[in-house]
Amino acid sequence: MSTDVWRRTETPGAKPYVIGDPGRAATQLEPGPPTRFPDSADHELSECRVPGAQVRAASVRGILHRYRNQPRQDRFSVVFDPPTMTLVVTVCDGVGQFPLSQEAAGFAAADVPRAYLRHGDWQIAVTEVNERLKDFVATAGSRPHLDHVPDGVRMATTLVAAAICLDPDARHVSVAWTDDSSAWLLADGRWRNLTHDPAAGDDDNGLHSGRVRALPHADPRLRTAEHLLGDGPIFLMTDGVGVPLEGSVQVRETLAGWWATAPDVFTFAQQVGFARKGHMDDRTVVGVWFEASRP
Amino acid sequence: MSERATEGQVVMPFYIVCDVSGSMCGDMADLNAGVTGLRQEIMKDPVADDLAMLSVIAFDDAARTVMPLNFPSAMELQTLNCGGLTNYTAAFQEFHRAFEADRVRLKSEGKRVFRPCIFFLTDGEPTSRDHLQVFQQLLGYDPVTKQGNPRYPYVTPFGFRSATEESMKALAYPNFGEKKGRYFLAKQGASVPSLLKAISGMIGTSVLSSSLSGTVGTFQYTPPATDASPELEGSFVD
Numbered sequence: 001m002s003t004d005v006w007r008r009t010e011t012p013g014a015k016p017y018v019i020g021d022p023g024r025a026a027t028q029l030e031p032g033p034p035t036r037f038p039d040s041a042d043h044e045l046s047e048c049r050v051p052g053a054q055v056r057a058a059s060v061r062g063i064l065h066r067y068r069n070q071p072r073q074d075r076f077s078v079v080f081d082p083p084t085m086t087l088v089v090t091v092c093d094g095v096g097q098f099p100l101s102q103e104a105a106g107f108a109a110a111d112v113p114r115a116y117l118r119h120g121d122w123q124i125a126v127t128e129v130n131e132r133l134k135d136f137v138a139t140a141g142s143r144p145h146l147d148h149v150p151d152g153v154r155m156a157t158t159l160v161a162a163a164i165c166l167d168p169d170a171r172h173v174s175v176a177w178t179d180d181s182s183a184w185l186l187a188d189g190r191w192r193n194l195t196h197d198p199a200a201g202d203d204d205n206g207l208h209s210g211r212v213r214a215l216p217h218a219d220p221r222l223r224t225a226e227h228l229l230g231d232g233p234i235f236l237m238t239d240g241v242g243v244p245l246e247g248s249v250q251v252r253e254t255l256a257g258w259w260a261t262a263p264d265v266f267t268f269a270q271q272v273g274f275a276r277k278g279h280m281d282d283r284t285v286v287g288v289w290f291e292a293s294r295p
Numbered sequence: 296m297s298e299r300a301t302e303g304q305v306v307m308p309f310y311i312v313c314d315v316s317g318s319m320c321g322d323m324a325d326l327n328a329g330v331t332g333l334r335q336e337i338m339k340d341p342v343a344d345d346l347a348m349l350s351v352i353a354f355d356d357a358a359r360t361v362m363p364l365n366f367p368s369a370m371e372l373q374t375l376n377c378g379g380l381t382n383y384t385a386a387f388q389e390f391h392r393a394f395e396a397d398r399v400r401l402k403s404e405g406k407r408v409f410r411p412c413i414f415f416l417t418d419g420e421p422t423s424r425d426h427l428q429v430f431q432q433l434l435g436y437d438p439v440t441k442q443g444n445p446r447y448p449y450v451t452p453f454g455f456r457s458a459t460e461e462s463m464k465a466l467a468y469p470n471f472g473e474k475k476g477r478y479f480l481a482k483q484g485a486s487v488p489s490l491l492k493a494i495s496g497m498i499g500t501s502v503l504s505s506s507l508s509g510t511v512g513t514f515q516y517t518p519p520a521t522d523a524s525p526e527l528e529g530s531f532v533d
């Protein structure tokens with residue numbers, strides 16, 4: 001492992017996991033006052049075991065949101081359906097330009113598993129969630145908030161979801177995604193992006209814009225894919241981790257080492273929040289580690 | 296720190312293009328102090344210092360990159376010196392050369408580069424005649440025909456002393472789309488030292504606001520507000 005990767009323990013309050021240059025923000029910014037959104041914790045963790053798999057999930061408030069006293073806008077959900085042996089994982093990234101996008105992300109994360117388990121089809125499920133999300137957005141002002149919510153307030157979220165069939169004789173995954181949230185397989189130390197989007201990343205002009213077409217949308221950019229699964233873990237994540245994973249060999253190597261096996265959930269959360277200069281977005285990762293297939 | 300340690304990083308490049316022609320010779324101490332103060336102001340903010348990169352280009356008869364593009368805390372300050380004419384053409388040619396070289400270098404290091412921003416400071420009318428033609432050839436873009444340079448910069452000019460509104464308005468860019476350029480002209484009676492201090496503050500605020508404008512994937516150039524200083528009149532390009 002590179003000497004640029006280390007656990008920082010000597011500085012109180014500093015982020016303990018660093019990959020490469022941590023930058024100044026990750027190491028120097030201290031916690032600020034609480035946000036105006038009392039239902040939005042800085043970090044959210046979950047772990048579970050289902051037949052054939054271990055799950056770790058962590059959502060970490062990004063540096064920019066902490067700095068600007070804004071809430072974490074990523075959300076996730078993990079649901080298991082025993083009759084079909086299906087694990088439904090959903091990860092949503094609220095669009096930062098809208099102040100209530102965490103509500104859109106939370107709604108989508110909660111509603112996608114319901115819709116998928118009802119319809120068994122991503123196009124139908126996400127279309128339904130998209131329509132219901134429009135209604136949810138329109139009624140934002142009727143829900144309790146500390147501060148006044150103006151009429152016509154906007155919110156939006158990206159989405160990546162996976163239905164993982166855990167039947168050991170037919171283990172496979174069906175993935176659906178919009179925009180830049182992503183799903184990855186880790187096998188033999190190598191990462192494979194299951195949600196590669198040629199339209200993402202740099203624009204044709206060689207500059208980066210980061211534009212997304214998030215939900216709710218009149219014409220959502222939903223893509224789907226089916227993949228057989230081996231014994232390697234699968235990860236769903238927001239672009240807070242997906243972007244550095246895609247763009248950095250060092251991040252890929254480091255996370256491959258950290259996540260070859262399932263860490264304890266608290267370690268996992270610290271690792272999801274690794275410090276790296278310039279990467280200040282919210283971070284959410286749900287990892288699913290499979291028990292070895294039968295010979 | 297190795298390239299591996301920063302690969303994948305998002306970068307917002309800002310270029311400060313300064314007129315150092317002969318008419319500026321009495322203002323060089325204030326101009327140098329403004330650049331120093333701007334760097335210090337951005338360095339105070341660790342978030343902006345992690346995201347924004349600054350470069351300083353000086354022009355008179357010719358143009359040269361005095362301080363190459365770098366993070367503020369990593370910049371090596373150089374003293375700006377004066378003398379010569381006011382060659383806008385050379386300034387745009389040097390920016391074009393410098394940004395293309397910076398962009399290629401940063402992308403080879405695995406960084407993601409946002410659209411560049413130019414803060415253009417001048418106290419006089421151009422002695423070059425072809426600067427608008429050169430700007431259009433090197434940097435201009437037509438969103439309808441998609442001809443020209445798709446990596447066109449945001450340009451925010453600041454004019455004082457002999458600089459005219461017509462000249463500043465012609466430089467503000469883009470002149471299309473949702474984020475049309477804006478330009479600033481000194482009000483009557485404003486002293487140059489005071490103006491340079493105000494411009495430095497406006498640029499600093501713009502860089503800081505741009506760095507904090509969104510999530511990492513969606514930073515937006517936040518130009519100075521048109522009413523940001525009582526000593527400068529801000530206007531939008533038509």
